[in-house]
Amino acid sequence: MDKEVKKKIAKNWFKILQNIICLEIERLENSSVKFISRKWEKNPKKNDGGGEYRILKNGKIFEKVGVNFSEVSGKFSKDIRKKIPGTKKNGNFWASGISIVMHMKNPNIPAMHFNTRYIYTSFGWFGGGMDITPSIKDLKEKKWFHKELKRTCDFHNKNYYKKYKKWCDQYFYLPHRKEMRGIGGIFFDYKKKNWEKDFAFVRDVGITFKNIFKTIILKKYKKKWNAKQKELQYLKRGRYVEFNLIYDKGTKFGLQTGGNTEAILMSLPPLAKWK
Numbered sequence: 001m002d003k004e005v006k007k008k009i010a011k012n013w014f015k016i017l018q019n020i021i022c023l024e025i026e027r028l029e030n031s032s033v034k035f036i037s038r039k040w041e042k043n044p045k046k047n048d049g050g051g052e053y054r055i056l057k058n059g060k061i062f063e064k065v066g067v068n069f070s071e072v073s074g075k076f077s078k079d080i081r082k083k084i085p086g087t088k089k090n091g092n093f094w095a096s097g098i099s100i101v102m103h104m105k106n107p108n109i110p111a112m113h114f115n116t117r118y119i120y121t122s123f124g125w126f127g128g129g130m131d132i133t134p135s136i137k138d139l140k141e142k143k144w145f146h147k148e149l150k151r152t153c154d155f156h157n158k159n160y161y162k163k164y165k166k167w168c169d170q171y172f173y174l175p176h177r178k179e180m181r182g183i184g185g186i187f188f189d190y191k192k193k194n195w196e197k198d199f200a201f202v203r204d205v206g207i208t209f210k211n212i213f214k215t216i217i218l219k220k221y222k223k224k225w226n227a228k229q230k231e232l233q234y235l236k237r238g239r240y241v242e243f244n245l246i247y248d249k250g251t252k253f254g255l256q257t258g259g260n261t262e263a264i265l266m267s268l269p270p271l272a273k274w275k
Contacts, residue, residue, distance in 0.1 A: 001195060001196075003120060003124060006118075006120075006124060006195055007094060007096065007118070007120060007124075009199070010096055010118035010126075010199065010202075011071050011096040011118075013199075013202075013203060013206075014069055014096055014097055014098040014116065014117075014118075015069055015098075017098050017116075017206045018052070018054070018067050018068075018069045018098050020206075020210060021067050021098075021100060021209075021210060022035050022054055022056075022067050024210055024214060025056060025062065025065060025067075026056075028061055028062075028214065028217055028218075028221075029056070029059045029060060029061055029062065030060070032059055032060045033056055033057070033058060033059040033060075033062075034056065035054040035055065035056045035067070036054065036055050036056070037052060037053075037054045038052065038053055038054075038055070038262070038263075039051070039052045040052070040053070040260040040262075040263065042072050042074070042258050042259065042260075043258065046074075048072060048073045048074050049070070049071045049072035049073050050070070050071070050072065050260070051068065051069050051070030051071060051072070051259075051260065051263060052068075052069050052070075053066060053067070053068040053069070053260070053262070053263035053266055054066070054067045054068070055266060057270065059105070060105065060221075061104065061105060061106070061109075061217055061221050062102060062103070062104060062105065063103050063104060063105045063269070063270055063271075064102075064103045064269060064270045065100070065101070065102045065103065066099075066100065066101050066263075066266030066267065067098070067099075067100050068098065068099045068100070068263045068266060069096075069097075069098050070095070070096060070097060070099075070254075070259065070260075070263070071094075071095070071096040072094070072095055072096075072257060072258070072259065073092075073093065073094040073095070074092075074093060074257060074258065075090070075091040075092050075093070076091035076092075076093055076257070077091070077256070078091070080256055080257075084121060085121065085123075085125070085190065086121030086122035086123050087121050087122070088122075089122060090122075092121065093119065093120065093121050093257075094119070094120045095117060095118070095119045095120070095253075095257075096117065096118055097115060097116060097117025097118065097128070098114075098115060098116060098117075098206075099114070099115040099250065099266075099267070100112075100113065100114045100115065100209075101113050101266060101267040102213065103237065103269040103270065104217075106220060106221055106223060106225055107135045107136060107225050107229040107230050107232060107233035108135075108136055108138075108220045108223045108225055108229070109216060109217060109220045109221060110132040110133055110134035110135070110141075110182065110183075110216070111132065111133040111134075111135075111182070111236075111237070111240060111269070112130070112131075112132045112133075112209075112212075112213050112216075113130060113131050113132070113133070113185075113267070114128075114129075114130040114206075114209040115128050115129065115130075115250060116128030116129075116202045116205060116206060118202075123192060124192060124195070125189070125190045125191055125192040126188075126191040126192070126198045126199065126201075126202050127188060127189035127190065127191065128187075128188060128189075128202060128205060129164065129167075129168055129185060129186045129187035129188055129205075130149075130185045130186060130205070130208075130209050130212075131168055131172050131181070131182055131183075131184055131185030131186075131187070132145060132182055132183060132185060132216075133181055133182030133183070133236060133239075133240060134182060134183060134236075135229070135232045135233040135235075135236040136229060136232065141216065142183045145183070145185070145212065145216075146165070146184070146185075148208060148211070148212055149161060149165070149185060149186050149208070152204050152205060152208045153186065155204065156197070156200070156201045156204065157201075160186075160188075160201075161186065163188075164186035164187055164188045165184060165185070165186055167186075167187045167188065167189075168184050168185045168186050168187035169184050171187045172184065172185075172187070172243065174239060174242060174243055174247070175247075176242075176246075177239065177242070179239075181239060181240065181243050186205075231273070234271060234272055234273035235272075235273055235274070235275065237269040237271070237272035237273070238272045238273055238274045240267075240268075240269060240272070241268055241269065241272050244267050244268065245268075248267075250264075251264055251265075251267070
């Protein structure tokens with residue numbers, strides 16, 4: 001399959017998934033609030049892409065949720081090229097993806113993160129994953145969450161779940177705190193062996209995320225909470241901020257390649273605290 005066709009198909013899926021996720025979120029909010037959409041261009045003079053990020057705030061369920069789509073191209077600097085596969089001969093790149101971060105009003109509902117992407121340098125690859133960050137421990141929910149991820153992974157390859165869970169545990173870790181950001185999930189990158197199979201897996205991961213957040217929210221959004229639990233949520237959000245600003249590769253990639261700053265930093269919660 002021609003590389004431009006692959007790019008177009010991947011980009012179109014990420015855009016479709018953005019619409020699917022936003023519609024589901026607005027249904028859950030039951031018309032209380034709507035997404036505000038902002039489109040952006042990386043550099044209009046160079047015609048090197050842009051994107052659309054959608055933000056919903058102060059809902060009955062979501063305190064803040066961002067759903068970001070992007071498609072950008074350009075040339076990596078020499079420093080960045082050392083870290084990116086397929087850039088030895090030149091630094092040209094193309095990238096498209098969707099990134100979602102959910103911060104909930106009810107502290108019983110975990111913060112949730114998801115992204116999938118397709119990047120092309122001298123060759124192309126898929127990456128992405130999802131994880132959740134509870135403020136209040138729920139071992140039953142943790143077990144169910146990982147069971148759903150394993151079911152999706154096993155449908156494509158029996159080795160995926162163990163490999164991608166371990167990758168997630170190692171990635172979403174705060175070395176300076178010596179603790180995980182949340183309860184893990186799956187994380188994968190550099191998937192390039194079989195485009196059709198890898199793309200099918202990426203699509204299924206997106207639909208699985210939709211089903212997971214919907215199930216968790218419907219189960220917990222009416223659950224009562226108190227001020228002490230909200231304080232725990234604010235402190236946990238502080239850890240979230242630390243990870244995203246210090247360690248997150250997606251944040252660094254977006255800022256280093258001229259992405260839209262507001263869209264990149266949409267992952268930050270509306271309010272966080274530190275002791």
